[in-house]
Amino acid sequence: MFRFAGVVLSSLLAFCVPSSAFADEKGFPVFRGAEMIKSEPLENSYIEIPLAKIYRSGRGWEPEKVETVQGSTIRTLYKIARNVPMSSVESFYQQAIQGIEGDILYSCQSRACGSSNAWANNFFNDYLLYGPDSSQSLWVVKDASMHYWVVYLNRRGAGDVMVRVDEVIPKGSDAKIEILAQLAATDVPRIRRFLNTLDSYQGVVAFVTSAADERSAIDVGDAYIEEIRLGLNPDERAAIRFINLANMGNTNYGEHRVIFVRNVN
Secondary structure (H helix, E strand, O other): OOOOOOOOOHHHHOOOOOOOOOOOOOOOOOOOOOEEEEEEEEEEEEEEEEOOOEEEEOOEEEEOOEEEEEEEEEEEEEEEOOOOOHHHHHHHHHHHHHOOOEEEEEEEEHHHHOOHHHHHHHHOOOHHHOOOHHHOEEEEEEEOOOOEEEEEEEEOOOOOEEEEEEEEEEOOOOOOEEEEEEEEOOOHHHHHHHHHOOOOOOOEEEEEEOOOOOOOHHHHHHHHHHHHHHOOOHHHHHHOEEEEEEOOOOHHHOOOEEEEEEEOO
16 A cells, blocks of 8 residues: 555655756756755744845845745755856856746846855855855845745855755745655656556655665665656656655655655645
8 A cells, every 4th residue: 555644744845955857847947967065944934035235234244135034945055066167057047047937036246246255154154155256146036936036156266166046935835735655766666556546747746865875865866766757658757846855855754765745735
């Protein structure tokens, strides 16, 4: 028997890190070849959304204008190799921002953003984001689901491009998530049988967990997703979104698992 449960899973939603490992998946795109450095959830907190350049205020630094919302956020940091042209990264994320159905609340490039050191160490609290003021970019978007996306990128002195993507989910706007089944990621025939029981694939998302072997946990998760998708028909591949949590999700879900959920909003 499959394990079924009908519950609201906002904690799993907090780990919903968008991926573009497959071109037809939905979600915030990730630059090809980018390495995820860390992904951290923060729930039930007051979160500041920057809406202007950062400036010195008293003894500290803060954006000239912020909006404070109560809710949850997932903060993800990516690293892109130093041989990638900065213009390519900027163009990619500019197009990604324009592809979001919503409103651009603020954007800036280069020195118009203010001090990169202040953004990195005072606002984002992550020194890895620090780089020249002239190579930074920041976008803030509010999408059709009333979620905020804050995207900041810069090239470090060592040459790597760092990209920070924050999804902020205001209280009361988070999607209701129904768990459909939790299965072994290696049991493709059983996954196939489970999918055949569904009346509709609308809103279905598959979270895949993994652990490292001689490969990284992310590579193992990618391999699971590729193998599962090979067994799907074209309609299923187009409708079901796969998200590789690797070993960075909730430990309650275990390793080498695929958790099928439905966004019931």
